Amino acid sequence: ELKVEQNPLFLSMQEGKNYTIYCNYSTTSDRLYWYRQDPGKSLESLFVLLSNGAVKQEGRLMASLDTKARLSTLHITAAVHDLSATYFCAVTPFNQGGSEKLVFGKGTKLTVNP
Amino acid sequence: GAVVSQHPSRVICKSGTSVKIECRSLDFQATTMFWYRQFPKQSLMLMATSNEGSKATYEQGVEKDKFLINHASLTLSTLTVTSAHPEDSSFYICSVVRRPATGEQYFGPGTRLTVT
Numbered sequence: 001e002l003k004v005e006q007n008p009l010f011l012s013m014q015e016g017k018n019y020t021i022y023c024n025y026s027t028t029s030d031r032l033y034w035y036r037q038d039p040g041k042s043l044e045s046l047f048v049l050l051s052n053g054a055v056k057q058e059g060r061l062m063a064s065l066d067t068k069a070r071l072s073t074l075h076i077t078a079a080v081h082d083l084s085a086t087y088f089c090a091v092t093p094f095n096q097g098g099s100e101k102l103v104f105g106k107g108t109k110l111t112v113n114p
Numbered sequence: 115g116a117v118v119s120q121h122p123s124r125v126i127c128k129s130g131t132s133v134k135i136e137c138r139s140l141d142f143q144a145t146t147m148f149w150y151r152q153f154p155k156q157s158l159m160l161m162a163t164s165n166e167g168s169k170a171t172y173e174q175g176v177e178k179d180k181f182l183i184n185h186a187s188l189t190l191s192t193l194t195v196t197s198a199h200p201e202d203s204s205f206y207i208c209s210v211v212r213r214p215a216t217g218e219q220y221f222g223p224g225t226r227l228t229v230t
Contacts, residue, residue, distance in 0.1 A: 031217050042207055043158070043221040050216060088157065092217055100146070100217040104157045 002027045002093045006105035013079050014113050021074040021108045023089035031092040032072045033102070034063050036085045043088065047074075079112045086110070117141050118210055120222035127198055128230055135193045135225045137164075137208030143188035144210040148219065149181075152205040164191040164208075198229040 003026040013019050023032070031050055035043040047056045049065035049072060056063050060083065062075045072089055086109045090102040121136045137147055145166045150158040162183055163171040170183035182194040195202055205226055209219040 033218065035221075040226075042224040045218055045220065048216045048218045090158075100211050100214075100219065101148070101160060101163065102158075102219060103160075106157045 002029070002091060002103045004089060004091050004103050004105040006087075006089055006108050008108060009106055010109050010111075012111045012113060013076075015080055016078050018078065019076050021076070021087055021089075021110075023072040023074070023105055025070050025072075025091045025103075027070075027093065028067075029070070029091045029093060030067065032065050033090045033092075034072070034074055035088045035090065037088065037107070038085050046087075076110070079110075081112050081114060084110055084112045116223070117212060117220040118208065118222040120206075120208060120225050122225060123223060124226045124228075126228045126230060129199055130197055132194055132196045133198055133227060135195075135206055135208075135227075137191045137193070137222055139189045139210045142210075142212070144191075145188060146211060147185065147191040148209045149183065149191075149193050150207045150209065150221075152207060152224075154205075158207065161193075166191075195227065198227070200229045203227055203229045 005024045007022050034046040036046050037043050047063040052067040054065045060077045065072045086107045088104050088107045090104045119138045127133050147164040149161045151161050152158045160173050161176045164183045164185040166185040172178045185191045205224050207221050207224040209221045212220045
């Protein structure tokens, strides 16, 4: 059974600082996704990582994937208050016969303080 | 613009009644849609995979007779919570796969169900 672990679960940081959120998964997968959720809202797609060594950047966020280590990171550079949200990673179990089922991590609640 | 819509966005119902939630794919036809449930301050849990023209596939521990899914057309899936109880109060979110090549899912805005 695929398990996805994120850490930290809670992150409070100051504006301007850098930090990294980690996402580990337990079995082989070739697809990893990062989503953002604001309070009371649904999920917004941030990144899709499909291969070992994939790196994607959007603004102050950068995501990477190491399939051998079964690890993805979401790096935050020079945080701003607008980045405050809950961030989820999600993984598609490998060889699901074409299914796109997602298994989610527990989420990291990020609070950026002025 | 929005890719997936849900209706209603919020619903309050009394214990024992049934509630229907609609999920619509706005831009394209979706043979597969997914239904998730999210309890407060928790992650999303997949409830079932909705397949157009066939029965839904339910995840382990999800009662198919309680959570009825009907994928009536290529743009509409409905989730009916039958005989709702307070413990069914949750945020229900549907999703569709926008780009099959990547498997990336787009999520609806969610439906907040409160059972009193």
